[in-house]
Each structure stands twice: as C-alpha cells, then as structure tokens.
Amino acid sequence: MDIQAQWDAAAAGWNRQSAVIRDWLRASTDAMIGMAGIRAGSVVLDVAAGAGDQTLDIAARVGPNGAVLASDISAAILTHALANAQAAGFANVATHQADLEDLALDDAAFDAATCRLGLMFLPDPLAGLREIRRVLKPGSRFCAMVFDGPQANPLLRILMGTALKHAGLPPRDPFAPGGLVSLGKPGLLDDLFTNAGFHAVATTQMDAPFRLRSTQDYLAFVRDGAGPILALLAGLSADQKAAAWADMEAQLDAFQTDDGWIGPNSLLLTVGQA
Ligand SMILES: C[S@@+](CC[C@H](N)C(=O)[O-])C[C@H]1O[C@@H](n2cnc3c(N)ncnc32)[C@H](O)[C@@H]1O
Numbered sequence: 001m002d003i004q005a006q007w008d009a010a011a012a013g014w015n016r017q018s019a020v021i022r023d024w025l026r027a028s029t030d031a032m033i034g035m036a037g038i039r040a041g042s043v044v045l046d047v048a049a050g051a052g053d054q055t056l057d058i059a060a061r062v063g064p065n066g067a068v069l070a071s072d073i074s075a076a077i078l079t080h081a082l083a084n085a086q087a088a089g090f091a092n093v094a095t096h097q098a099d100l101e102d103l104a105l106d107d108a109a110f111d112a113a114t115c116r117l118g119l120m121f122l123p124d125p126l127a128g129l130r131e132i133r134r135v136l137k138p139g140s141r142f143c144a145m146v147f148d149g150p151q152a153n154p155l156l157r158i159l160m161g162t163a164l165k166h167a168g169l170p171p172r173d174p175f176a177p178g179g180l181v182s183l184g185k186p187g188l189l190d191d192l193f194t195n196a197g198f199h200a201v202a203t204t205q206m207d208a209p210f211r212l213r214s215t216q217d218y219l220a221f222v223r224d225g226a227g228p229i230l231a232l233l234a235g236l237s238a239d240q241k242a243a244a245w246a247d248m249e250a251q252l253d254a255f256q257t258d259d260g261w262i263g264p265n266s267l268l269l270t271v272g273q274a
Helices: 003-016 018-024 026-035 053-062 075-087 125-135 154-166 188-195 215-225 227-233 238-255
Strands: 043-047 067-072 093-097 110-116 136-147 199-207 210-212 260-263 266-273
Touching: 003 018, 003 075, 003 215, 003 227, 018 026, 018 053, 018 210, 018 215, 026 053, 026 110, 026 136, 026 199, 026 266, 043 053, 043 125, 053 067, 053 075, 053 093, 053 110, 067 075, 075 093, 110 125, 125 136, 125 188, 154 227, 154 238, 188 199, 188 266, 210 215, 215 227, 215 238, 215 260, 227 238, 238 260
Parallel strands: 043 067, 043 110, 067 093, 110 136
Antiparallel strands: 136 266, 199 266, 210 260
16 A cells, blocks of 8 residues: 555544544644744645644644645545644645655745654655755754654554564564654664755654553554554454454553553654755
C-alpha cells in the first residue's frame, strides 16, 4: 500500500482520535509553534497536516490577520482538516493536496512552516526539507516534530515488531527511510536540515507519554488511526488480525500502573532558519 493510500484509509480514524492525539501532543505542539516563530499575522505552511489538529492551534496563534495552509498528500485526510477548521470558526485556514517532496507552491511565500509527525514518512527527507526551505522567506523558521529512535520508543518497537511478525515479514532496519522512527538516529535530522540549507539548526528532545485508562484505550487509538500498522496487517484474515492485536495487547499490558496506563513516548523537535 503506498503512503497516500495508507493515509486515505486511516484518515477517518486519525480524525476520530483527535482528542487522544490532542492530549498526547499538547505540550510538544505548543513548543513546535513557538520554535517556528509563529506570531499574530504570520502566513504559515503546515505540511503533512493530517486532520489538522495542530493547524487549529496555529490558526489561533496567527489570528484573523494571518493564514495557515494545511498541506498533505492525502486528500481524504484534508477534508477532515478543512471541516475541523470550519467547525472551529477559523476562516484563515485553507488546504492544499501535495507530496511534501514536491509542494507546487511559490518560492519564499511563507513566514514559518511546521510539520508534526510527518517528515519521517518521506522516502527522501532531504528532498522534502529542501522543498520546505524553498517556499520559506529567507530568515524564517521551520520546526519539525518526529519520533525519537527505537530505544526511546518501546511502544512503537512493540507495534512494528509484532505487526511485521504476524504479517510474516522480516524485522526492518528502524532507520531505513520511511519508517516511524527513521529520523530518530542521534544527529541525523540536524545533518539533514543543515544539508538542505537551513541555518541555526537545533534539536530538543521532549517526552510525550500517553496517559490513558488502560491498554485497550491505547489499542483503540492504534486500531483506529495508526496508518503504518494498519497497512501491515491489512492483508491478514480476521483471525490472524485478532492474534496480532492480542499479542500487542499482552506486551502493552506491561505499562499498566496503579495510576492508569502510561505509555512512554519520546519526540524530537528540530528547528532551522531558512
Ligand atoms: C501521523 S499523521 C500526522 C498528521 C498531523 N500532522 C498530526 O500530527 O495530527 C502523518 C501524516 O503525514 C502525511 N504524509 C505522509 N507522507 C507524506 C508526503 N510524502 N507528503 C505529504 N504528506 C505526507 C500523511 O498523509 C498523514 O496525514
């Protein structure tokens, strides 16, 4: 399944899980918006915008004199982003379907850019970064949020490893392009930003644990919206899928505590100046 089909299929589920995602990424999203230098009146490009949860926060920050263009490769997920913006009363949000490696936007058109949990899916992240830098005004900033490496992200290790095993596929190099934790290798994202021409590049690590009632709540989120995991299991029979989910659940139960289910998650936020 190609990446566009994967996220077209997961679009409704990712949108349904907006409340979980919003709680999970609250602090890191605020940090991303701050690091990108977004202020009242800014014209912002939000790439791999998905159902637009962070787009709404950016729209609030830029206010009526600013604007946000939410761009994504999946037309299906952008219909949710636009509907969410309209329902929240933001007239300053528009959408644009494009592959982030080929944005089809004018040079130097934006005051800032953001990408929340999208850059790691690119087959060629350097090409994507060059494209983002091209559409930014010189001196403006781009901030990307990606997953940290596999050692810092046991949930992703469990989900990917178990899905691959049940799909009958061999383990994958976690740092191969396109993988969930592929940009989590220390220093890699900084090097890519610098090679794409960004200046003043810096990375901040942030913990963003899931705080839910139970393993089932986390699995409900994954089963609804986690495009890459769903794509791996898509070809299995109902019984095979049930076995895969049960295997994941047994491993994820290790994170149940007396205070609920607390799943560790580590993020990297990298900023650079165009
Ligand atoms: C994990 S979702 C994140 C969505 C949103 N930024 C959020 O944090 O809620 C990843 C998004 O990246 C998009 N995506 C993946 N590859 C892309 C590409 N090459 N160009 C543009 N968008 C892409 C997917 O369609 C999906 O909407």
